[in-house]
Amino acid sequence: MAHKATIGFSESENQLARFAKALGHPARIAILKQLANMNCCFCGDIVEELPLAQATVSQHLKELKESGLIHGNIEPPKVRYCIDQVNWEKAKKLILELFTINLSTL
Amino acid sequence: MAHKATIGFSESENQLARFAKALGHPARIAILKQLANMNCCFCGDIVEELPLAQATVSQHLKELKESGLIHGNIEPPKVRYCIDQVNWEKAKKLILELFTINLSTL
DNA sequence: CGTATTCATCGTACATTTGCGATGAACAAT
DNA sequence: ATTGTTCATCGCAAATGTACGATGAATACG
Numbered sequence: 001m002a003h004k005a006t007i008g009f010s011e012s013e014n015q016l017a018r019f020a021k022a023l024g025h026p027a028r029i030a031i032l033k034q035l036a037n038m039n040c041c042f043c044g045d046i047v048e049e050l051p052l053a054q055a056t057v058s059q060h061l062k063e064l065k066e067s068g069l070i071h072g073n074i075e076p077p078k079v080r081y082c083i084d085q086v087n088w089e090k091a092k093k094l095i096l097e098l099f100t101i102n103l104s105t106l
Numbered sequence: 107m108a109h110k111a112t113i114g115f116s117e118s119e120n121q122l123a124r125f126a127k128a129l130g131h132p133a134r135i136a137i138l139k140q141l142a143n144m145n146c147c148f149c150g151d152i153v154e155e156l157p158l159a160q161a162t163v164s165q166h167l168k169e170l171k172e173s174g175l176i177h178g179n180i181e182p183p184k185v186r187y188c189i190d191q192v193n194w195e196k197a198k199k200l201i202l203e204l205f206t207i208n209l210s211t212l
Numbered sequence: 213c214g215t216a217t218t219c220a221t222c223g224t225a226c227a228t229t230t231g232c233g234a235t236g237a238a239c240a241a242t
Numbered sequence: 243a244t245t246g247t248t249c250a251t252c253g254c255a256a257a258t259g260t261a262c263g264a265t266g267a268a269t270a271c272g
Contacts, residue, residue: 026115
C-alpha cells in the first residue's frame with residue numbers, strides 16, 4: 001500500500017506539486033536555467049554543461065517534458081529544447097500564489 | 107551506482123532543488139497553504155484536513171521541517187507548526203530568480 | 213500510579229527516482 | 243551500403259519516497 005498521491009487534493013495543489021517535483025533536482029534546475037538564459041538549446045549543449053551521462057540527461061529532459069515545462073523539436077540530427085512559455089507562466093503563477101498567501105497577516 | 111545529486115551543481119541550484127522537492131507533493135502543498143493561511147497550526151488540525159493517516163502527515167511535516175520551510179514548537183500536549191519566514195522568503199526569492207531569467211528576451 | 217491525549221518514530225511493503233552502459237532509431241554524408 | 247552523429251530507450255542496480263499500523267515518548271489529568 002503506497003501512493004494515493006493526488007487523490008483527495010485539489011487540482012491546483014496537484015498541478016503545483018507536479019511542477020515543483022520537476023524542479024526538485026539540481027540537474028533539472030540547471031537545465032531550466034540554461035534554457036531560460038538561451039531561450040532554446042540543443043540537447044548536446046545541455047549534456048556538455050552537466051556532470052551527467054547522456055542517458056541521464058535525456059531522462060531529466062523527458063521528465064521536464066512530461067511536466068510540461070519544456071518541449072523539444074527535432075531538427076536533424078539534433079533536438080532543440082525550449083521552455084514552454086504557457087506552462088512556465090502557469091507554474092510561476094501557481095507558485096507565486098502559494099508564496100503570497102500570508103503577506104498581509106504578518 | 108546512483109545518486110550523486112548535488113555534486114557538481116552550484117549551491118543555489120542545490121538549495122532551490124531542495125525547496126522545490128519539499129513542494130513536490132500535494133500533501134505538502136496543502137500543509138503549507140494551511141500554515142500560510144492561518145500563520146500557525148497545531149499538528150492535529152493539519153491531520154484533520156488531509157486524507158492521510160497521522161503517521162503519514164507526521165512524515166510530511168518532518169520533510170518540510172528538514173527543508174527549512176517550516177518549524178514546530180511543542181506546546182504540550184500539542185505541537186504548533188509555523189512557516190519559517192526566513193527560509194520561506196529565501197525560497198520565494200530563489201524561485202522568482204529562476205522564473206524571471208528570460209523575461210526580456212521574449 | 214494509571215489513563216488519556218498528542219505526536220514522533222519504527223518497521224514494513226511497495227512505488228518511484230536516479231544513474232549508467234548498452235543498444236536502438238533516425239538521419240546525413242560519404 | 244557503410245559510417246558517423248545525435249538522441250531516446252531499455253535493462254539493471256541502488257537509493258529515495260510514500261503510506262500505514264503499531265509502538266514509543268512526553269505531558270496532563272484523574
